[in-house]
Amino acid sequence: MALIVQKYGGSSVADAESIKRVAKRIVETRKAGNEVVVAVSAMGDTTDELLDLAHEVTPLPEPRELDILLTSGERISMALLAMAIGTMGYDARSFTGYQAGMITDNRFGAARIVDVTPSRIREALDEGAIAIVAGFQGFNTETGDTTTLGRGGSDTTAVALAAALGATVCEIYTDVDGIFTSDPRIVPLAKKIDTISSEEMLELAAAGAKVLHIRAVEYARRHGVTLHVRSSFNNSEGTLVVNETAEETAERFQREMQENGTVEEPIISGVATDLSEAKITVVGVPDTLGKAAAIFDTVAKASANVDMIVQNVSAAATGLTDISFTLPKADGQKVLQALRAEQSVIGFQSLQYDDQIGKLALVGAGMRTNTGVSARLFRCLADAGINIGMISTSEIRISVVTRADVLAEAARVVHTAFGLDGSDAAVVYAGTGR
Amino acid sequence: MALIVQKYGGSSVADAESIKRVAKRIVETRKAGNEVVVAVSAMGDTTDELLDLAHEVTPLPEPRELDILLTSGERISMALLAMAIGTMGYDARSFTGYQAGMITDNRFGAARIVDVTPSRIREALDEGAIAIVAGFQGFNTETGDTTTLGRGGSDTTAVALAAALGATVCEIYTDVDGIFTSDPRIVPLAKKIDTISSEEMLELAAAGAKVLHIRAVEYARRHGVTLHVRSSFNNSEGTLVVNETAEETAERFQREMQENGTVEEPIISGVATDLSEAKITVVGVPDTLGKAAAIFDTVAKASANVDMIVQNVSAAATGLTDISFTLPKADGQKVLQALRAEQSVIGFQSLQYDDQIGKLALVGAGMRTNTGVSARLFRCLADAGINIGMISTSEIRISVVTRADVLAEAARVVHTAFGLDGSDAAVVYAGTGR
Numbered sequence: 001m002a003l004i005v006q007k008y009g010g011s012s013v014a015d016a017e018s019i020k021r022v023a024k025r026i027v028e029t030r031k032a033g034n035e036v037v038v039a040v041s042a043m044g045d046t047t048d049e050l051l052d053l054a055h056e057v058t059p060l061p062e063p064r065e066l067d068i069l070l071t072s073g074e075r076i077s078m079a080l081l082a083m084a085i086g087t088m089g090y091d092a093r094s095f096t097g098y099q100a101g102m103i104t105d106n107r108f109g110a111a112r113i114v115d116v117t118p119s120r121i122r123e124a125l126d127e128g129a130i131a132i133v134a135g136f137q138g139f140n141t142e143t144g145d146t147t148t149l150g151r152g153g154s155d156t157t158a159v160a161l162a163a164a165l166g167a168t169v170c171e172i173y174t175d176v177d178g179i180f181t182s183d184p185r186i187v188p189l190a191k192k193i194d195t196i197s198s199e200e201m202l203e204l205a206a207a208g209a210k211v212l213h214i215r216a217v218e219y220a221r222r223h224g225v226t227l228h229v230r231s232s233f234n235n236s237e238g239t240l241v242v243n244e245t246a247e248e249t250a251e252r253f254q255r256e257m258q259e260n261g262t263v264e265e266p267i268i269s270g271v272a273t274d275l276s277e278a279k280i281t282v283v284g285v286p287d288t289l290g291k292a293a294a295i296f297d298t299v300a301k302a303s304a305n306v307d308m309i310v311q312n313v314s315a316a317a318t319g320l321t322d323i324s325f326t327l328p329k330a331d332g333q334k335v336l337q338a339l340r341a342e343q344s345v346i347g348f349q350s351l352q353y354d355d356q357i358g359k360l361a362l363v364g365a366g367m368r369t370n371t372g373v374s375a376r377l378f379r380c381l382a383d384a385g386i387n388i389g390m391i392s393t394s395e396i397r398i399s400v401v402t403r404a405d406v407l408a409e410a411a412r413v414v415h416t417a418f419g420l421d422g423s424d425a426a427v428v429y430a431g432t433g434r
Numbered sequence: 435m436a437l438i439v440q441k442y443g444g445s446s447v448a449d450a451e452s453i454k455r456v457a458k459r460i461v462e463t464r465k466a467g468n469e470v471v472v473a474v475s476a477m478g479d480t481t482d483e484l485l486d487l488a489h490e491v492t493p494l495p496e497p498r499e500l501d502i503l504l505t506s507g508e509r510i511s512m513a514l515l516a517m518a519i520g521t522m523g524y525d526a527r528s529f530t531g532y533q534a535g536m537i538t539d540n541r542f543g544a545a546r547i548v549d550v551t552p553s554r555i556r557e558a559l560d561e562g563a564i565a566i567v568a569g570f571q572g573f574n575t576e577t578g579d580t581t582t583l584g585r586g587g588s589d590t591t592a593v594a595l596a597a598a599l600g601a602t603v604c605e606i607y608t609d610v611d612g613i614f615t616s617d618p619r620i621v622p623l624a625k626k627i628d629t630i631s632s633e634e635m636l637e638l639a640a641a642g643a644k645v646l647h648i649r650a651v652e653y654a655r656r657h658g659v660t661l662h663v664r665s666s667f668n669n670s671e672g673t674l675v676v677n678e679t680a681e682e683t684a685e686r687f688q689r690e691m692q693e694n695g696t697v698e699e700p701i702i703s704g705v706a707t708d709l710s711e712a713k714i715t716v717v718g719v720p721d722t723l724g725k726a727a728a729i730f731d732t733v734a735k736a737s738a739n740v741d742m743i744v745q746n747v748s749a750a751a752t753g754l755t756d757i758s759f760t761l762p763k764a765d766g767q768k769v770l771q772a773l774r775a776e777q778s779v780i781g782f783q784s785l786q787y788d789d790q791i792g793k794l795a796l797v798g799a800g801m802r803t804n805t806g807v808s809a810r811l812f813r814c815l816a817d818a819g820i821n822i823g824m825i826s827t828s829e830i831r832i833s834v835v836t837r838a839d840v841l842a843e844a845a846r847v848v849h850t851a852f853g854l855d856g857s858d859a860a861v862v863y864a865g866t867g868r
Contacts, residue, residue, distance in 0.1 A: 020491065053514060058517045096580075
């Protein structure tokens with residue numbers, strides 16, 4: 001008997017009708033002879049509505065109180081889902097983060113899982129029941145407080161349960177058919193990916209692909225959990241995210257090439273786009289030891305995550321250089337303020353801020369063994385008349401920054417140039433799950 | 435330093451503005467040098483909305499799931515209230531039923547408190563914090579499940595905390611100024627009662643006065659907790675519900691008469707009205723041993739609470755009698771069905787059902803030592819041309835059943851006849867707290 005963990009996002013349980021539909025799917029999985037554990041998000045926009053309420057009451061909600069407030073959303077959806085299944089004649093029992101043994105540290109709003117002790121869930125499964133677990137929430141055993149895992153928390157709940165229970169697969173249900181070679185809303189010819197390695201998935205998620213949260217992918221890779229990203233609106237197979245080393249990916253490519261009779265290894269898995277970042281350029285930084293460190297120390301103290309960094313070659317005449325970096329737009333103002341406060345200490349000349357940028361990332365394990373990927377990328381963008389600013393690379397990713405208004409065009413030409421285009425326009429659904 | 439427990443109903447925390455207003459009141463109580471523990475209900479109609487959602491999903495929600503669903507309402511209000519207080523510079527910490535040590539049995543939907551172990555609350559108070567506790571909810575330690583205390587649950591939470599913490603007073607905040615001699619919406623000249631004995635309060639609550647739940651009053655009496663029922667919309671003194679024996683009430687009356695220079699002891703504390711009941715008459719019951727027992731056994735098995743019972747004197751010629759009783763309208767159909775199923779066993783002739791009745795109850799500790807109360811009651815009703823059906827009495831209460839359409843008129847004439855009328859019409863607020 002296989003044990004399957006399923007995760008349903010907020011858009012899959014937005015109202016009573018959706019909850020009944022999801023209940024039906026869960027029961028079908030149970031009927032097929034599987035043990036089923038479900039992690040569920042809050043209904044629709046519940047979490048945002050609760051956040052709004054908190055901000056109506058106070059501009060700065062106390063983190064402990066905010067967490068207990070937000071966790072009520074998943075209590076509602078899990079109880080309703082368990083009821084809906086119960087009404088179909090199957091035994092379903094709901095469990096809060098505490099009851100499910102989701103033990104975390106005490107970082108409210110962004111708690112880390114320190115242990116998972118799902119004995120009550122194991123017991124429920126042994127008694128033939130379906131276990132419904134509140135996503136996104138945990139419990140700190142030292143203080144007895146309720147915590148939340150932060151954005152993408154329900155994905156992490158599902159993966160952590162799958163790891164702790166030794167599940168065969170962790171199915172992430174969402175409102176799209178799986179992971180696509182690019183965002184179908186931007187690149188209409190994007191294709192669904194059947195199988196992708198967790199390493200590539202990590203790079204795609206980091207580069208802005210929203211379907212899976214990076215933290216859940218990391219957790220799955222570390223604990224050897226296989227993810228299956230699929231739609232809760234139909235029965236088609238989605239995307240398998242498998243745990244592979246680089247060698248295993250290469251072997252899989254070989255195998256698939258033989259089976260399909262193709263001669264060319266797929267180099268690129270996907271093209272990710274991201275419009276959520278801005279660029280800060282620190283102009284006229286003295287090119288002496290420790291200046292870059294001082295800048296990024298200041299940024300870190302402002303609690304901002306920096307993504308790409310580019311330091312220009314310094315002009316020999318002046319001994320001054322420029323340092324540019326990208327960061328989430330939401331962090332822009334606070335980082336500018338923090339840097340201005342340190343201007344005399346660091347000794348730079350001025351700051352430039354640009355929030356009209358787009359980021360495009362090419363991800364593919366095949367890059368490792370293929371030369372000329374960057375050349376092909378720059379060539380096709382140049383042919384389309386698209387200028388690129390910053391460039392950064394990892395072993396299996398190349399990212400470039402463009403103007404925001406040409407990002408979509410850039411994604412389409414790159415998608416085509418690397419042979420990713422499908423024959424039909426992809427179906428796109430509105431909204432995304434948490 | 436006094437310890438004060440305050441309870442705020444749903445109408446007092448219906449939106450962000452109301453929550454801030456309540457926060458201000460709590461902070462004022464703390465500023466006055468008191469330790470403060472607050473029990474709070476779910477915002478406005480949240481509980482009913484969650485119930486509706488459950489019934490959209492399934493006609494018969496599983497009780498365990500229904501309880502965990504409903505308890506999310508109080509998690510929301512308690513967290514928002516704690517945030518609102520925090521923003522005023524005071525340390526406030528919220529506690530779920532579990533965290534507050536509200537241990538119950540496992541009767542979902544109507545759990546009984548078996549123990550209260552508020553060590554975390556005591557700790558918070560010792561550290562100078564204000565404790566905000568989710569009303570209505572408890573926790574079963576054997577199963578680890580969340581439970582709810584049923585209707586009036588938040589009042590019971592407050593009283594149980596007051597008892598366990600040895601509070602000076604338990605303040606029940608609501609949307610009316612206190613306990614009135616009658617429902618001001620029905621009897622405009624109803625007066626606020628300054629002090630009432632818990633015994634009288636119990637009779638009033640049992641007779642349909644909605645402001646305090648009977649279970650909370652019982653708990654308060656058993657544990658010697660003084661209740662103060664007052665409005666969350668102004669600062670006037672409300673009604674004190676004090677723990678007195680019959681002798682103590684008599685002594686208090688004597689004292690008050692001397693202080694006020696009055697010569698007449700108040701006989702009646704209040705006139706309660708209730709339109710929520712129906713009457714079933716079992717016609718033609720053989721007047722032999724055990725028939726009444728068989729009838730009420732059948733009713734009890736249908737889980738209905740019977741209120742008044744009247745058995746007519748049997749007609750000697752036939753050896754048959756009629757038995758009438760009142761019960762909540764909501765239980766009417768199921769009891770009729772249960773009785774019909776037993777008709778041949780019990781041997782009655784037919785059933786009559788009347789849901790157009792009203793119940794009027796006169797409550798007063800002074801009745802004990804005053805003769806002629808019933809006579810005065812029946813006389814004033816007769817003078818007003820109001821027929822009464824069933825009659826039942828306790829030591830400090832007389833209840834009569836009238837037609838539903840004359841109940842209000844009956845309440846007004848009785849209120850006047852017993853000298854309860856105030857000089858001004860009472861102020862009435864919309865809605866009631868849970």
